[in-house]
Amino acid sequence: MSRRLLIKIAVASGALMAAAAAGQSSAPAGVENPQLAWQHWTLNCQGCHRPDATGSAGTTPSLAGTAAKFLWVPGGREYLARVPGVATSALSSADLAEVLNWLLWRFDKDNLPADFQPFTAAEVGALRARPLRLEASQMRADLLRKAEESGRP
Amino acid sequence: MSVAQFDRLAEKVLRGFASRTSRRSVFSVLGGLLAGAAALPLLPVARAGEGATDSGADPNSGEPPPLSTGNPQDPGDPSKCDYWRYCAIDGSLCSCFGGTVTSCPPGTEMSPITWIGTCRNPADQRSYIISYNDCCGGVQWGRCQCQNNQGDRPVVRPQNNNEVTWCFGIQSQTYTCTVSIILGVALEQK
Numbered sequence: 001m002s003r004r005l006l007i008k009i010a011v012a013s014g015a016l017m018a019a020a021a022a023g024q025s026s027a028p029a030g031v032e033n034p035q036l037a038w039q040h041w042t043l044n045c046q047g048c049h050r051p052d053a054t055g056s057a058g059t060t061p062s063l064a065g066t067a068a069k070f071l072w073v074p075g076g077r078e079y080l081a082r083v084p085g086v087a088t089s090a091l092s093s094a095d096l097a098e099v100l101n102w103l104l105w106r107f108d109k110d111n112l113p114a115d116f117q118p119f120t121a122a123e124v125g126a127l128r129a130r131p132l133r134l135e136a137s138q139m140r141a142d143l144l145r146k147a148e149e150s151g152r153p
Numbered sequence: 154m155s156v157a158q159f160d161r162l163a164e165k166v167l168r169g170f171a172s173r174t175s176r177r178s179v180f181s182v183l184g185g186l187l188a189g190a191a192a193l194p195l196l197p198v199a200r201a202g203e204g205a206t207d208s209g210a211d212p213n214s215g216e217p218p219p220l221s222t223g224n225p226q227d228p229g230d231p232s233k234c235d236y237w238r239y240c241a242i243d244g245s246l247c248s249c250f251g252g253t254v255t256s257c258p259p260g261t262e263m264s265p266i267t268w269i270g271t272c273r274n275p276a277d278q279r280s281y282i283i284s285y286n287d288c289c290g291g292v293q294w295g296r297c298q299c300q301n302n303q304g305d306r307p308v309v310r311p312q313n314n315n316e317v318t319w320c321f322g323i324q325s326q327t328y329t330c331t332v333s334i335i336l337g338v339a340l341e342q343k
Contacts, residue, residue, distance in 0.1 A: 036340055042282055047267045047319075056266055056322040 028105030030118020037102035053107040068111035069147040087131035094121035234299035241270030241303040244331035249297030257288035266321040270304045280339040290325030
């Protein structure tokens with residue numbers, strides 16, 4: 001292999017690594033450690049919501065392509081932190097805020113509003129103190145219907 | 154290199170070799186190798202190695218258990234309840250019913266909805282994230298029960314409780330057994 005070819009390969013791989021680093025820099029806002037957020041998601045949410053967040057009909061709603069739509073309408077942001085699976089989770093409010101920010105980015109980045117402000121531990125802590133119960137599924141349906149009507153802000 | 158050139162080269166090498174060696178010396182070297190290979194198991198090093206595998210490690214010694222997966226990084230016997238990946242399991246072992254540690258027995262279907270925990274691998278002392286998928290739709294054998302329950306939460310938190318039968322999202326809701334699939338390495342706890 002000629003030296004010139006080696007140099008070309010080195011330059012090309014350097015450019016690839018730089019591109020990968022640039023891709024990572026668009027990491028989710030409000031997530032200090034994406035790997036830890038993924039681990040919290042895996043241990044506490046993925047079991048029912050499935051690795052691709054598509055859920056299961058009848059028992060677990062899909063998050064993929066849906067979760068960020070709640071942020072389009074009033075009350076949706078509160079719903080995301082008060083829904084039973086989130087509010088009653090074993091995670092701390094700080095970890096929970098990171099998981100919410102991470103999953104909105106990971107599974108529904110395209111629907112995130114441009115002015116999205118990440119969840120904070122204090123906000124999640126206050127919201128999860130009032131968990132939704134049986135009314136959650138009706139509220140979910142209403143919010144999603146309104147979101148589809150209004151469209152992305 | 155053409156075929157003729159290759160032929161000439163091979164001929165040259167072989168003729169050179171033949172002119173330098175005698176047939177007797179080849180036989181003596183071969184004989185020595187055969188006798189040496191046969192005598193290898195008699196050496197004390199080989200006998201010590203055999204003794205160690207026969208006796209097995211003391212379960213209370215803190216040493217990794219004897220290998221039976223064939224992979225030194227995955228020690229233990231997947232058909233026994235003390236295999237490291239089963240630390241958070243609650244159910245029957247699929248490796249006992251014609252399945253394996255990661256695959257369901259014939260005639261059953263793996264549930265995509267799972268209970269997930271972490272277990273420490275004795276080989277590298279790292280924690281791994283393990284998905285306990287239930288295999289459903291077969292006969293309810295009720296044997297090879299294994300309950301280790303690390304990280305299990307009360308049933309008021311169903312998403313963190315492993316007593317729930319996770320036969321959801323598939324045809325049958327009849328529980329048969331549970332597999333243990335590694336999803337990744339867990340971050341070290343601070």
